[in-house]
Amino acid sequence: MSAKPSIAVIGSGVAGLSAAYGLRAHASITLFERDDRVGGHASTVEVEDAGGTLGLDTAFIVFNAPAYPNLTKLFDELGVDSLKLRSGFNFFDLDDGMQYGSEQLGLSEDEVTARYPDGFQNTWREVRRFHEEARRDFLRKRTDLPMGEYLDRGGYSEAFRHGYFILLCTAVWSVPAELIWELPATTVIAFFMAHDEGGLGGREVDWRTVAGGSISYVRKVIAAVDPKVRLNEPVTEIHQDEDGVVVTTAAGTERFDYAVVATHADQARDLLQNPTPAQQQLLEPLRYNASNVELHTDASVLPVDRSQWRPWNYGKVTLDGQLRTYVTYYLNQLHGFTSEQDYFVSPDSPFPIANEKVIKTFHYEHPIIDLAMRNAQQTIYRVNEGTRLKLCGSYFHSKQQYYDQIGSHEAAFSSGMEAAAQLRRELGAT
Structure with missing residues (x-):
């Protein structure tokens, strides 16, 4: 029985968590995060209040099923209360x-x-x-x-x-x-x-809202995926070649079979040492x-x-x-x-x-959602076809919601889901 491919997921916001969740049964996943916590904009502060604990969200706070269908499906699968x-x-x-x-x-x-x-x-x-x-x-x-x-x-x-x-x-x-x-x-x-x-x-x-704050769903995703989590370890360089992807941090370099870059577009632009022409064309004009x-x-x-x-x-x-x-x-x-x-x-x-x-x-x-970002949505998912390195983030749109669902938690989650699906197809996995 062949070993599972190794996949580096750079960024543990909702896009990275989504990609990791979609690949959990098919790969050995290492999750790199520059911060001291996972979740990105799913950011909850838990405070003691009158003898209990309140989960206070500070970025992603609300959702609704019609506009967040993929995220809502995840919550249903994991038993996340709302x-x-x-x-x-x-x-x-x-x-x-x-x-x-x-x-x-x-x-x-x-x-x-x-x-x-x-x-x-x-x-x-x-x-x-x-x-x-x-x-x-x-x-x-x-x-x-x-x-x-x-x-x-x-x-x-x-x-x-x-x-x-x-x-x-x-x-x-x-x-x-x-x-x-x-x-x-x-x-x-x-x-x-x-x-x-x-x-x-x-x-x-x-x-x-997520009961107990959005940290509740983050914890359930991490438990379901069980990745190798590398907190406080910012990635500084990513180099892709025909055989895999080399990821560099302050600790040194590591080779993976594949990588999913789930950062903001400008961060991905800085990290990729040899982007493909399609990756370069996509990332270059995007602003934050x-x-x-x-x-x-x-x-x-x-x-x-x-x-x-x-x-x-x-x-x-x-x-x-x-x-x-x-x-x-x-x-x-x-x-x-x-x-x-x-x-x-x-x-x-x-x-x-x-x-x-x-x-x-x-x-x-x-x-910053402008006409350049919206126009990029027409072909944005092609950037991940046939490459060892997949991109995802809220600068992608949710396919279920068409080109105008950009910049949201649903867009980011959907892009990670699609990156994982693309990788599974190329791995021959169902």
């Missing part, structure tokens, strides 16, 4: 005091006219117009252009852009406001069509945005009126003459627990958060 989220959002403007949420967007025009000032009435009407026109334009294939150009063409106001649109998009794609205009309009519109006009805070979607995320207990980032707090809280404020937008996740509602202590996640907060209230700070990177 909790239904009572969804909703809160928009607030700290400059003029205007505040509205999911409930207000769901009102009729007569109700809005009777109850709310002209500013909100105008925003409400533009929200309605955008979702009607965008759906129609999408179906007529008129949305293959940057988001900023699409909104310019439609004559949308600054109030709509900064009081609604930017706020939702910065949370969905984890990029700063100035990069929202580069998003492909078709990608943004497809997201809203698949969910509803509340986006992440939409109430018509069965949003769920870095953000600092604070898990904390400082309630000053939200309005004083607690009754308006929601799982997703989108704010805007003018600081030093510059309009700043931000999002704060209220974890007590997102994870569905009751505690005397409030817990929040704030990416790139425009306000300083009290040091004594910061539990932990994280540095995350997300792909």
